[in-house]
Amino acid sequence: MLLLNPGPVTLSQRVRRSLLQPDLCHRESEFFDLQDEARQRIGGVYGLHSDEWASVLLTGSGTAAVESMIAGLVPAGGKLLIVQNGVYGERIAQIAAQYQIPHIIVKHAWMDAPDIGRIEAALHSDKGITHVAVIHHETTTGRLNDLLAIDSLCQAHGVRLLVDAVSSFGAEAIDFSGSIDAVAATANKCLHGVPGIAFVIARRTALASATSRTYYLDVLRHAKLQDQRNTPFTPAVHALYALVEALREHSDEGGWTARHHRYGALAGQVRRGLTALGVRELLPQSMSSVVLRAYALPIGLEYVHLHHALKARGFVIYAGQGDLSKTLFRISTMGALETGDADRLIAAFESTLLK
Structure with a gap:
């Protein structure tokens, strides 16, 4: 049975075999070696340096990473503009509402591309906006939203960009040199891992002003402990085995x-x-x-x-x-x-x- 749905994916034999590795306690040095390799390889997909960027692993689906990013990286006193043209833009709006994060929505029909003029007008009229959230690949329709154009707007208006790249990370171009503060993604889509591990790649300067609105998904807590070769909770160990092997395969294939x-x-x-x-x-x-x-x-x-x-x-x-x-x-x-x-x-x- 071949899966042509947008994740989870049909696994290679190489990744499937990685699930058969020995049981591993998450408080042993061997686990932290695995965690370190996963973090290094995630950043390496787009050539990011760990001094500037932290790859933060989470046990959960891609939505866990998106929630962690939104809840943690819109600081106290911040305000979020959400570019919405599908189910997953709507989900970010629901997350912002759940955490009572001040936000506005630039809403589009699901089949439409984001209107750059409307987004710019919203940024111009509301100087309280500190962050913009956008879906890179809106899988509702298969549309690849124009991330570069939105990034340019953010740079021009001095606001930071948070990107849901759950369905694009590892297969579409992402330019991290502009206003992006964080990207949320998952193991079981373009990286060809298994469900259970997601991650946020966050600029370390953004983590410095992170807000702890959530307990389990606190991106700052996870980042600090993972930097110390630690973990706050029991992670999905065998899913991490598969992610590391999938990342090796991703690199080997180019x-x-x-x-x-x-x-x-x-x-x-x-x-x-x-x-x-x-x-x-x-x-x-x-x-x-x-x-x-x-x-x-x-x-x-x-x-x-x-x-x-x-x-x-x-x-x-x-x-x-x-x-x-x-x-x-x-x-x-x-x-x-x-x-x-x-x-x-x-x-x-x-x-x-x-x-």
């Missing part, structure tokens, strides 16, 4: 640029095959992530029927969210997938659509 190329080639192969069958991709390639693409459901075909037919042939695809569940489906090309898998997928679609 890093994020190679993964970007690999995903792009597979996504293009799928797009061409589905287009030939009359299935329409919803966003132009220039606006889409290589990680996931959204397609229009063929007229008269319900998603449930499509999903079950493809699952019977060995593929798990993903529904649209909210009202989009009636009009689109999504296919991700993350994970241990090859061109032959894409060929078989197109054949499975053909068998389903032409019955």
Whole structure:
């Protein structure tokens, strides 16, 4: 069964075998060696230096990392502007409300790109804004939001940027040289690890003014203890084994640029095959992530029927969210997938659509 959903992913045999390593106490030096390697390799994905950036490991899903980032790195007295054009932008707004963090939302329809003019107008009119939060790859639609343009706005207005890169880290370009203070991501998407480990990469100057609004997800507490080869709680040890092996594999295969190329080639192969069958991709390639693409459901075909037919042939695809569940489906090309898998997928679609 091949997973074409946006995480968790189909594992390589190399990563799967890493789960069979010995049981390990999280208070032993061998565990801290593993933790140190994970942190070093996470920062190394984008060439970040540990003197300036801290890779902070958390046990939880990608949302745990996003919550930790928002709750911890918008300081007391700060105010957040949230760029919202999908489910995950809405989730950040819910997190901000839960922690009673002052915030405003620049809201867009789910199929729309962020309006840079509206974001700039909001920054210009509200001088209390200290931080902007944005989803890099909004997997609601497969849209890759224009992170560079939003970063440029933040630099021009002297505010800091917090990025949900849960579905882009390790396969899409991220420029850390501008206004980014932190990025939240996870092990089980573009890095090809297993669920259970997430992380925040935070600028150390931002950590210096972090706020402890939460207990378990306190990014500053985790950062301080991990710097001391310690951990505040029991982590997901075997998930960390898998993450370290996945990061080694990621590096061996050529890093994020190679993964970007690999995903792009597979996504293009799928797009061409589905287009030939009359299935329409919803966003132009220039606006889409290589990680996931959204397609229009063929007229008269319900998603449930499509999903079950493809699952019977060995593929798990993903529904649209909210009202989009009636009009689109999504296919991700993350994970241990090859061109032959894409060929078989197109054949499975053909068998389903032409019955």
